[in-house]
Amino acid sequence: MISPYSLLPTSYSLLPTSYSLLPTSYSLLHCDLHTHTSYSRDCLVSPERFLEVCRRRGLDRVAVTDHNTIAGALRLKEMDPERIIVGQEIRTTRGELIAYFLTEPIPPDLPPQEAIAAVRAQGGVVGISHPLDRARREAMGRADVEALLAEVDFLEGFNARCLSPADNVAVLALARAHNLPVTAGSDAHSLWELGRAGVRMPPFDSPASFLESLRSAQIWGKISPVWVHAVSTLAKILRRLGR
Numbered sequence: 096m097i098s099p100y101s102l103l104p105t106s107y108s109l110l111p112t113s114y115s116l117l118p119t120s121y122s123l124l125h126c127d128l129h130t131h132t133s134y135s136r137d138c139l140v141s142p143e144r145f146l147e148v149c150r151r152r153g154l155d156r157v158a159v160t161d162h163n164t165i166a167g168a169l170r171l172k173e174m175d176p177e178r179i180i181v182g183q184e185i186r187t188t189r190g191e192l193i194a195y196f197l198t199e200p201i202p203p204d205l206p207p208q209e210a211i212a213a214v215r216a217q218g219g220v221v222g223i224s225h226p227l228d229r230a231r232r233e234a235m236g237r238a239d240v241e242a243l244l245a246e247v248d249f250l251e252g253f254n255a256r257c258l259s260p261a262d263n264v265a266v267l268a269l270a271r272a273h274n275l276p277v278t279a280g281s282d283a284h285s286l287w288e289l290g291r292a293g294v295r296m297p298p299f300d301s302p303a304s305f306l307e308s309l310r311s312a313q314i315w316g317k318i319s320p321v322w323v324h325a326v327s328t329l330a331k332i333l334r335r336l337g338r
């Protein structure tokens with residue numbers, strides 16, 4: 096005799112495990128727009144583990160923005176073309192920029208105007224990452240950010256690795272005053288941080304429609320605890336030791 100229990104699903108794997116399988120209100124995409132993989136020298140996360148966790152956390156779109164390279168992003172794009180946006184965090188002579196929809200890497204240490212032109216030449220979009228983060232050497236700071244406001248497509252309005260919430264809030268005010276859209280992201284350098292911040296935004300299918308959707312994006316996220324910075328410092332040390 097068949098027990099009625101045998102007719103019930105016994106495994107959780109039959110249940111939707113990812114938020115992306117659940118109907119999201121207004122079909123908004125859940126996006127983390129600033130992440131790193133082991134292709135950054137201060138991160139040890141393999142592309143395989145990265146993708147596994149992005150899927151599990153229901154991130155519909157993830158911008159992979161390694162420091163000065165797109166190699167990891169291109170590899171991930173091959174593994175999951177729809178979910179991955181090929182990006183780069185670009186070191187310039189005045190601090191860091193962040194770009195999306197790249198096909199070629201942007202060389203580091205160009206003046207920001209030249210890096211911006213190089214992104215545009217290949218059809219990408221470009222903004223400033225953690226623009227006003229006072230605790231970060233790589234941040235541009237107010238004078239340089241203000242000088243570039245007319246040239247960039249967006250500002251990063253929420254970065255989960257900003258130690259001071261006020262530094263994110265200041266960016267939002269600046270973006271509003273200059274009618275620029277804002278992005279948000281975890282700036283994850285560890286699996287634990289993936290999806291800690293991002294935006295919910297209407298679907299997009301091109302760099303132009305991405306910028307358009309960004310104008311109605313809602314930011315979500317939490318500032319990460321201070322210890323996450325120790326994770327990337329440790330990664331750098333392990334790399335130096337030849338791990």
Ligand SMILES: [Zn+2]
Binds near residue numbers: 130184282
């Ligand atoms: Zn970053």
